[in-house]
Amino acid sequence: MLTKEGKRWMKKQMEKKKHWALAFDEGGARYGIKTTNGAESMNNVFKGIRALPVAGIAMYSFAKCNSYFVDRWGKAKLAFDNGARFGAPMAAHLRNEEKLSVMQIGDAYGPDGNLYCVRTAHGSGPGGERFGDRGLNHKSSKYMSPYYDKENTLKI
Structure with a gap:
């Protein structure tokens, strides 16, 4: 059971649900990404590892993101060393x-x-x-x- 203060707090939070509710979409998009496209993208990223525990999936996604950023950093450094100021x-x-x-x-x-x-x-x-x-x-x-x-x- 919620108290009156608890109910009031919950109603106030419902006004800001786009900030905290993972399943809340407006117009079929969340943060400017079409929801179905976002889900399909994540399915492609996690292809073949869905059976792993959550910790394994988190480690896998971190490793993939890290390798991407290391690769991009290397390319940016090489371009900068060659005198490129902009991309x-x-x-x-x-x-x-x-x-x-x-x-x-x-x-x-x-x-x-x-x-x-x-x-x-x-x-x-x-x-x-x-x-x-x-x-x-x-x-x-x-x-x-x-x-x-x-x-x-x-x-x-």
């Missing part, structure tokens, strides 16, 4: 953006270089206006979170 997808995106910006001319205003006027090769924008913005430097830590740098990834 391959980000480097490809930045190369593409640099190609698109060939027809733009940036003039720095002021000694600190944080204020620019960007002009197209024609001298103005399509409506005749000039464009300007402050300090858009993709290598600046001000605009790029340091978490995305490989040098910080390697400090694990």
Whole structure:
């Protein structure tokens, strides 16, 4: 039997059930993963070890995750040692953006270089206006979170 305080506490917890209830889904998804896809993924991960005790399954999944992260860390360190600051997808995106910006001319205003006027090769924008913005430097830590740098990834 629950007391009145216990019932009140339980009702309050039910409002937050998505934080604690493992079987609670909204729209067929939990944490942005479709529930059926998540279950199928776990079935593929644990294929062949379902008969093991829980401790064995936990050790197996830890070993698989550990080998994955050791492999990824080695690849990241090798790329960083070869001078890559960003991962391959980000480097490809930045190369593409640099190609698109060939027809733009940036003039720095002021000694600190944080204020620019960007002009197209024609001298103005399509409506005749000039464009300007402050300090858009993709290598600046001000605009790029340091978490995305490989040098910080390697400090694990």
